[in-house]
Amino acid sequence: MTERTIGIDYIARVEGEGALKVRIQNNHVEDVQLKIFEPPRFFEAFLRGRSYLEAPDITARICGICPVAYQMSSVHAMERALGMKVGGQIRELRRLLYCGEWIESHPLHIFLLHAPDFLGYPDAIHMAKDYPDAVKLGLALKKVGNSLMTLLGGREIHPINVRVGGFYRAPTVNELKAFRPQLVEAMKLAETTVHFTADLDFPNIEEDYEFVSLRHEREYPLCDGDLVSSKGIKVPQDRWDDVFEEVQAPYANALQSVRKGGGTSYLVGPLARYALNRDHLSPRADQLAREVGLENVVRNPYRSVVVRAVETVYAIEEALRIIDQYERPDPSWVEPPPVTKSVTGGAVSEAPRGILYHRYRIGPGGLIEDAKIVAPTSQNQKRIEDDVRHLVERSLALDDPALTNACERAIRNHDPCISCATHFLKLDIERR
Amino acid sequence: MSEPAPTNPARTLPLPLIIGLGNDQRSDDRSGLEVARALRPLLAGKARVEECESEGIALLELWRGSDHVLVIDAVRSGAAPGTVHRLEPGDGFLPGFRSVTSTHGLSLAEAVALARGLGCLPRRLVVYGIEADDVRMGAELTPPVAHGVQEVTDRILAELEAEAAVGGSPDA
Numbered sequence: 001m002t003e004r005t006i007g008i009d010y011i012a013r014v015e016g017e018g019a020l021k022v023r024i025q026n027n028h029v030e031d032v033q034l035k036i037f038e039p040p041r042f043f044e045a046f047l048r049g050r051s052y053l054e055a056p057d058i059t060a061r062i063c064g065i066c067p068v069a070y071q072m073s074s075v076h077a078m079e080r081a082l083g084m085k086v087g088g089q090i091r092e093l094r095r096l097l098y099c100g101e102w103i104e105s106h107p108l109h110i111f112l113l114h115a116p117d118f119l120g121y122p123d124a125i126h127m128a129k130d131y132p133d134a135v136k137l138g139l140a141l142k143k144v145g146n147s148l149m150t151l152l153g154g155r156e157i158h159p160i161n162v163r164v165g166g167f168y169r170a171p172t173v174n175e176l177k178a179f180r181p182q183l184v185e186a187m188k189l190a191e192t193t194v195h196f197t198a199d200l201d202f203p204n205i206e207e208d209y210e211f212v213s214l215r216h217e218r219e220y221p222l223c224d225g226d227l228v229s230s231k232g233i234k235v236p237q238d239r240w241d242d243v244f245e246e247v248q249a250p251y252a253n254a255l256q257s258v259r260k261g262g263g264t265s266y267l268v269g270p271l272a273r274y275a276l277n278r279d280h281l282s283p284r285a286d287q288l289a290r291e292v293g294l295e296n297v298v299r300n301p302y303r304s305v306v307v308r309a310v311e312t313v314y315a316i317e318e319a320l321r322i323i324d325q326y327e328r329p330d331p332s333w334v335e336p337p338p339v340t341k342s343v344t345g346g347a348v349s350e351a352p353r354g355i356l357y358h359r360y361r362i363g364p365g366g367l368i369e370d371a372k373i374v375a376p377t378s379q380n381q382k383r384i385e386d387d388v389r390h391l392v393e394r395s396l397a398l399d400d401p402a403l404t405n406a407c408e409r410a411i412r413n414h415d416p417c418i419s420c421a422t423h424f425l426k427l428d429i430e431r432r
Numbered sequence: 433m434s435e436p437a438p439t440n441p442a443r444t445l446p447l448p449l450i451i452g453l454g455n456d457q458r459s460d461d462r463s464g465l466e467v468a469r470a471l472r473p474l475l476a477g478k479a480r481v482e483e484c485e486s487e488g489i490a491l492l493e494l495w496r497g498s499d500h501v502l503v504i505d506a507v508r509s510g511a512a513p514g515t516v517h518r519l520e521p522g523d524g525f526l527p528g529f530r531s532v533t534s535t536h537g538l539s540l541a542e543a544v545a546l547a548r549g550l551g552c553l554p555r556r557l558v559v560y561g562i563e564a565d566d567v568r569m570g571a572e573l574t575p576p577v578a579h580g581v582q583e584v585t586d587r588i589l590a591e592l593e594a595e596a597a598v599g600g601s602p603d604a
Contacts (some may be wrong), residue, residue, distance in 0.1 A: 042569040061457055112489065112538070125542060128549040136550060143493055244558050 004400070014366040020388065020407060026397050032389045033249070034381050034411070047371040052078050052339070052362045054357040056162050059358070059373065065108070065417055068101040068149065069351030070373075071162040072223050073358040078164045080238055081345025081362055082336050087331040091224075096176075096322045097152040097162070098222045098349070102315035103186065104145025105352035106129045106270075106308040109415045110197060111138025114305050117409045118200040124289070136194065137189050141312065144186040148319065151179060166333030173295055176323045187316045191288060194309040198292035205394075206299040207387060210264065210273035212379075214350055220280040220314055221273065228276055230297075231265065238346035240357045246374065249381075257379040265382035268354025269414060282317040285310050301387055301413040308352075308415075339366040353375050353415050377416040384414055448479045448592060449498040449554075453505040455485060459563035460513070460577045463584075464504040467560070470585045486568060488543030492552060501554040502591075504584055505540045505590060506577075507561030514576030516583050517561040558591075560584045 004024040019035040043062055047055060053168030055074040060067035072094060079086055111134055112124040121127040128135040151171060154161035161168050209230070214237060227237045235243055246255035247263070259266060275297040281289065289310045298307055339362055346359035354376030361370040393408045397405055448561065452468025465483045472481040480498075493499045502505045507517060521544050540559065554590040562580040573581065577578055 041497070064455075108487075108489065123542070124538075125545045125549055128546055132550055135546070139489065139492060146490075146493070 020411065022388065022392055022407065024392065024396065029389050029392045032191050032385045032392070034385050034388070035049070044371045044373055047360075047368045048300075050367050050368050052081075052166055052360065052368055053336075055358075055360065055368065055371075056164065057160060059207065060162075062195070062373070062375075063417060065105055065355075066101055066351045066353070068097055068153065068162075069349055069356045070358075071355045072098060072349040073347050073373075074360075075164050076223055076347030076349065077238075077345045077358040077360050077361070078336075079345070080347055081343040081360060082164075083343075084165065084334060084336060084337065086166060086334050089170070089327055090333065092322045092326065093167060093170060093329070094154060094162075095222050096319055097149065099315040099319040099322075100145050100148030100152065102145070102352050103312060103319070104142050104149060105195065106312045107138045107141035107145070109352075110193060110305055110308050110312075111135055112414055113415070114308075115197075115200070117412060118202075118302075129211060137192060138195075141186055141189050141193065144182050145315075147182060149177065151175065163333055164329060165336050166329070166331075168332065170263060170329050170332035173326055173328055176326050180320065180323055181317055187284070187313070187320075190309065190313045190316050194288045194292055194313060195305065197227070197306045197309040198294070202300060202302045204300075205302065205391075207390065209267040209271065209299060209383070210259070211275045212266045212268050213273040213276045214348060215276050217278070218280065220277050220318070221350050222348075227348055227355070230272075230275060237348040238359075240348060240374070244374075244379070246378070255374075255378060256382045257374060258382055260336050265386050266379070267383045267414075269304070270311055270352075270354075270377050271301065271304050272354065273350060274298060274307045274311070281310070282314050282321070284317050285314040285357075288313055304413055304415075340364055342369065344370075346372075350415070353377060353417055354380060375417070377414075380414050380416065384411055384416065386410060387411075389411070446497070446499055448500040448502065450475070450479050450481045450588065451458075451484055451491065451494055451501065451503045452482070453484050453488075453491075453503060457569055457571070459566040459568055459570040459572060460562075460574055461567045462571075463504045463506050463562040463564065463573060463577050463581050466573065466578075466581045467504045467562075467584050469586070470581065471588060474585075474589060475592070478596070488538035488540055489546070491540070491543045491545050492550075494602060495547075495554050496552065498554050500556045502559045502560065502588060503540060504556045504562070504588075506564040506567070508564055509561070511563045512576070513563050513565035513574060514578075514580035515563040516587070517559075517563070517579050518587070519561070521557055521559060523565045560588070 021033045021035065022029065023031040043059060047058060052056065055078060056071040059070040059074045062070050101209065115134065116123055117126045119127055124135055152161065211230040212233065213228065214221035214225035215228040225237065226234055227240060228234045233243050243260055244257050245260045246257050249256050258264060278296045292306065294306055294310065342361060342363050344361045346357065348355045348357050356376055357374040359372040360368055363369045387410045388407050391406055392403065395406055398406060450468060450471055452464035454464040456465055468481050468483045475481060484494060514543055518543060544553065562577060562584060565574045
């Protein structure tokens with residue numbers, strides 16, 4: 001009887017740090033555990049007793065990579081709780097800010113974290129020696145995203161200009177127009193990126209995912225739309241708790257999200273958004289997806305890198321559209337009504353890595369009584385375990401170092417931001 | 433007719449750039465940010481001071497065009513908490529210099545290596561590391577690390593003053 005354990009103490013090139021443990025007995029995969037050591041719901045506890053107006057700025061600090069997602073989910077949850085409707089140019093500016101985050105985050109993952117896997121380098125530093133232009137291209141695109149976030153958010157990390165009801169200050173038409181050339185230049189880089197990613201070599205693997213994302217009647221989703229899945233879910237986005245639940249994994253300090261009832265995994269992020277919203281891509285993004293032969297539903301997790309590139313084109317094209325139709329909103333925010341009774345509101349938005357759910361209960365006077373935050377990575381956690389299990393079942397002939405490396409790749413396919421959901425993390429593969 | 437204003441070559445040199453790295457929410461991982469905050473009012477007009485809570489890649493953008501850069505970050509090398517390390521990476525590496533909580537996509541050491549590979553490392557880079565103790569969620573420095581923050585603040589002031597006295601950075 002042989003037992004084999006493979007462990008990775010921390011997963012390189014993943015935001016934050018993580019650990020995976022795989023146990024193999026008699027060439028059968030007994031167990032896969034993606035461990036997430038979460039600071040136990042620190043932010044949810046920290047928010048209780050604070051003014052609901054503080055939530056966007058406090059939650060933005062959960063993640064240095066996707067602060068806009070935290071701000072957008074929190075302001076929409078608060079506005080839903082208060083029965084506010086925010087539309088027009090304020091809504092457009094929010095989409096523009098979110099585009100900045102996608103333009104910043106996707107190239108970071110594509111070039112600095114994911115591409116080394118395909119090109120056979122341990123990391124971007126080694127890759128940069130042979131592919132300096134690719135790394136510089138990624139950095140240049142990321143910079144445009146950062147600059148757009150700075151323009152709208154006040155600063156790029158933990159933006160401070162977002163408030164419940166809108167923005168403290170809306171940019172002028174000229175400020176946005178002046179940004180246009182940077183986006184036009186970025187579009188060329190993003191088009192190159194689509195071709196660069198499509199030309200990589202992909203393992204020939206497909207998974208049977210239940211894709212979950214927002215879906216809006218006429219646009220590729222960022223903040224609005226229903227919560228839908230490829231296996232039949234369709235509910236208003238504030239009904240997340242009706243269809244999903246969080247369960248405590250015995251080995252992890254974090255909660256895992258599963259389908260309510262069946263307890264099965266599901267996938268959020270670019271593959272899911274794309275599969276469920278392919279018909280709402282902008283013209284150039286649509287054309288590029290066709291040019292590189294990207295099918296309408298991509299079930300190969302490795303090819304998520306191409307979908308991220310297509311979504312980057314979408315974000316740039318959408319940003320240009322918003323700038324071209326922009327009129328400065330005055331006032332720049334809708335005044336929230338006084339909170340006279342206990343109210344609850346939930347909202348979902350599309351972080352680069354997938355849907356981020358916030359739900360708040362606000363008491364009379366406006367203090368937060370209860371907060372729930374479900375990050376995309378904790379929603380993908382169980383699904384990543386399933387991917388790793390299938391990978392190991394297919395790859396038992398590999399020696400431990402090769403198998404460990406393959407497991408890391410399988411995890412990185414989903415761009416997990418473990419620092420959002422968690423803190424330190426480690427990885428183990430055990431063969432018996 | 434007035435005399436043309438005398439030009440002071442020192443004035444035309446770009447100001448040194450000080451970057452405090454860290455995560456404000458993780459106790460001792462905020463030490464670099466605290467040094468930046470302490471230095472900012474003391475170095476007005478003499479240096480540019482930035483705080484960076486992003487991943488290490490942001491450094492490549494922050495220090496673009498700067499000739500003389502000082503970076504302060506929390507570090508764990510096994511030394512006693514609050515211990516101050518001073519390194520000039522030059523052509524070498526930063527051994528053991530890994531961001532404490534790794535919410536940065538790349539650590540400081542990785543960012544330096546990447547910048548070197550891409551040929552965009554500042555001509556003169558000084559790294560101060562402050563040995564961390566507690567990096568759990570929290571907004572307070574542990575006492576030894578608070579002491580380290582004061583020490584680094586004082587040493588950077590002295591370092592910049594000494595260089596100003598000799599008219600710029602020693603190898604200028």
